[in-house]
Structure formats: structure tokens, C-alpha cells
Amino acid sequence: MNWFLERCLAGTSVCLLVLTGFLLECFLIAPYSIPYGSTTYNLLFLFALFCTTIFMHNLYTMMFHDPSIRSVMLSNRRGPDWSYCLRCESVRPPRAHHCRRCDVCILRFDHHCTFLGKTSVF
Known part of the structure; x- marks a missing residue:
């Protein structure tokens, strides 16, 4: 299965879960505890x-x-803060780190999201 299809399936399942929670809260749970059409209900909605x-x-x-830095055009001139990634075998800009799961250097790497199968950045 390719990366685009995996992300679409994961994203679609998360979207459906969030939308289901939203619909349940606004139309099934909230009307029993808060009068429908009141100011509190409208603000909650x-x-x-x-x-x-x-x-x-x-x-x-x-x-x-x-x-990732794959789409970034890397110049031959390296700045003083640039480093070399041994796994990618290329230079990388400052604040870029290698993601072991994606096997690519990521600019402003934060963590790898297991739900979407993608790296999260700052």
C-alpha cells in the first residue's frame, strides 16, 4: 500500500471519528442536559x-x-550551521533531523505520528 493511500485511510478514519463525536455531542447528548435552542446550547454548539x-x-x-527537505532545493554552499546526515547522505539545514520511520530528514522535526503515519513538525 503506498504512502498516499495509507494517509488517506488513516485521515478518513480519524475524520469520521471526530465528526461522529461532534454529531453525538450536539444532537444526542447535549439536548438531554441543556434545553435545545437556549443560549447555553447555542454557545456549546x-x-x-x-x-x-x-x-x-x-x-x-x-x-x-x-x-521533508526532499522538496527543498539544497544549494552547494553550506552555511556554518549546516550538517551532514549519514543516513540520507546529504547536507541538511539547521534544525533538521532524521526521522527513522520515514527515513528522510525533516525540517523542524517534532515527532512521528503513529495515527497518520507521518512526521509532525513545529
Whole structure:
């Protein structure tokens, strides 16, 4: 299975899980504890919608953004802070680290997300 299909399947499953939680909270759980149409219910609905929208945007950005230095045009001139990656056998810019799971140098590496199978950056 290629990397794009794996990310799409993982991202789709996470999206469905988040949307299911949003729908359950707003239309099944909240109406029993908060009167439907009240100010509190409307504020809760707007807050849940805002959080879901932000989460979906961040998930989409993480799925389709490539943080590796493969797409960066590396010049022959190295700055004083540049180093050499023995695994990639190429120079890498400052603040780039090698991800062992992706087997590529990542600019501003934070951690590797096991849910999406992709590296998360700062």
C-alpha cells in the first residue's frame, strides 16, 4: 500500500471519528442536559463547531503537507550551521533531523505520528 493511500485511510478514519463525536455531542447528548435552542446550547454548539473545524483543518494540513527537505532545493554552499546526515547522505539545514520511520530528514522535526503515519513538525 503506498504512502498516499495509507494517509488517506488513516485521515478518513480519524475524520469520521471526530465528526461522529461532534454529531453525538450536539444532537444526542447535549439536548438531554441543556434545553435545545437556549443560549447555553447555542454557545456549546458554536464552540464544538469551532473546535471541530480547527481540528479538521489541522488534520488536512498534516496529511497533505510535506515537511521533508526532499522538496527543498539544497544549494552547494553550506552555511556554518549546516550538517551532514549519514543516513540520507546529504547536507541538511539547521534544525533538521532524521526521522527513522520515514527515513528522510525533516525540517523542524517534532515527532512521528503513529495515527497518520507521518512526521509532525513545529
